[in-house]
């Protein structure tokens with residue numbers, strides 16, 4: 001199924017805003033329709049911040065965040081539907097909660113998410129020019145990018161998982177052990193998969209296969225919008241496990257993304273020499289990031 005809504009979004013560079021969150025102009029223009037979207041009890045929603053590997057999980061799904069084409073497509077879809085969104089948790093249409101829909105959220109560590117988003121801005125002609133990595137990092141940390149603050153996004157959904165039927169996954173875990181993570185998804189969806197199908201899924205959703213698949217790498221879509229010679233859509237798919245907290249304490253200690261989310265301190269980080277985050281009102285970054293990009 002063609003992802004109409006994404007295409008429409010990409011062609012419209014002007015930004016809008018909903019409840020203080022930067023969203024695409026089409027999303028803000030038809031926000032009433034998005035907010036009043038009627039979820040069905042057997043809908044599955046897949047949610048991520050931008051560049052957290054959504055296409056890793058998407059198959060035949062439509063984007064509900066925006067544009068009437070996407071909404072119309074979703075309304076016309078037979079059940080059970082799978083939809084995807086980049087909306088932060090507070091902007092999810094209330095019917096998803098009222099209908100107790102299952103939701104899968106995928107979080108990616110801030111450093112890789114930031115770097116991927118930076119290169120996406122460089123190669124996508126309809127997104128604002130990101131400037132230098134330093135300038136983009138400031139915007140990213142201030143939440144002045146499409147879909148708002150990465151920190152608020154991952155943390156907002158993390159808190160929501162205790163109240164709703166949300167399976168919270170990590171991009172890095174999916175890279176480390178796709179079989180284990182797919183089995184988690186199957187359990188959550190109360191479905192069985194035989195090993196042959198499971199192995200096919202693992203093979204076809206690997207970075208190496210997806211990066212050469214025109215259905216996933218966008219080389220056949222958005223011609224004139226995405227310039228793959230600047231940076232390919234499926235760029236690196238790198239995983240970084242250990243992060244360190246940038247806090248009033250000078251200590252840095254390796255932590256996994258999940259451990260960071262469980263702490264009520266700031267967030268996030270990198271393999272060795274990049275840091276972004278905020279803790280106890282402080283935030284900042286260490287400058288030696290070139291090697292990580």
Ligand SMILES: Nc1ncnc2c1ncn2[C@@H]1O[C@H](COP(=O)(O)OS(=O)(=O)O)[C@@H](OP(=O)(O)O)[C@H]1O
Pocket residue numbers: 048049050051052053054055056112115116117119175205206207210233234235236237238
């Ligand atoms: N299967 C698989 N395995 C590993 N990594 C993958 C996979 N699919 C997508 N990716 C990486 O995810 C980044 C793109 O994220 P999204 O697909 O969410 O982009 S978008 O927000 O929908 O435009 C982008 O990350 P970077 O390569 O680091 O830029 C993709 O390479």
